[in-house]
Amino acid sequence: MLFLDKFLTGIAETKIWHGHEVCSTVAMELIVFESEAFKKIRQELLEEQRIFLTAWAASLTGQNSEKTVWLSPEDARNRLHVKSRKKMKQIRSSGEVHYLKSGREFLYDQASLESYMLKQSTKKYSVPIPQKTKTKLK
Numbered sequence: 470m471l472f473l474d475k476f477l478t479g480i481a482e483t484k485i486w487h488g489h490e491v492c493s494t495v496a497m498e499l500i501v502f503e504s505e506a507f508k509k510i511r512q513e514l515l516e517e518q519r520i521f522l523t524a525w526a527a528s529l530t531g532q533n534s535e536k537t538v539w540l541s542p543e544d545a546r547n548r549l550h551v552k553s554r555k556k557m558k559q560i561r562s563s564g565e566v567h568y569l570k571s572g573r574e575f576l577y578d579q580a581s582l583e584s585y586m587l588k589q590s591t592k593k594y595s596v597p598i599p600q601k602t603k604t605k606l607k
Contacts, residue, residue: 545577
């Protein structure tokens with residue numbers, strides 16, 4: 470539900486110029502919001518979009534949408550202890566983390582972030598095993 474309690478509307482005219490002559494005049498309706506009202510509307514739209522994308526992604530992957538948790542870029546960076554956006558882009562490009570692109574924002578799957586962290590934290594060491602030498606008895 471959108472709260473449009475503080476906004477103004479009006480009509481503005483703009484002129485389209487070609488060289489030194491006016492080609493046409495276009496009337497457009499302007500809507501001006503207070504910044505707090507705009508932030509509230511934007512947050513509600515992003516939340517609705519996030520819910521839709523979660524359900525859509527779950528339908529594609531066959532997962533239950535209630536189990537899939539999508540994190541904002543800031544939350545994902547905090548979980549991975551990554552400070553830069555460039556590093557997050559490298560992680561996305563590696564294909565080890567599932568993500569959705571929503572407009573200009575990326576949403577990250579929490580489960581894939583956790584599995585990525587587990588892979589990064591577990592180091593595999595290879596220790597050479599001495600080969601048994603066969604000795605011939607005389």
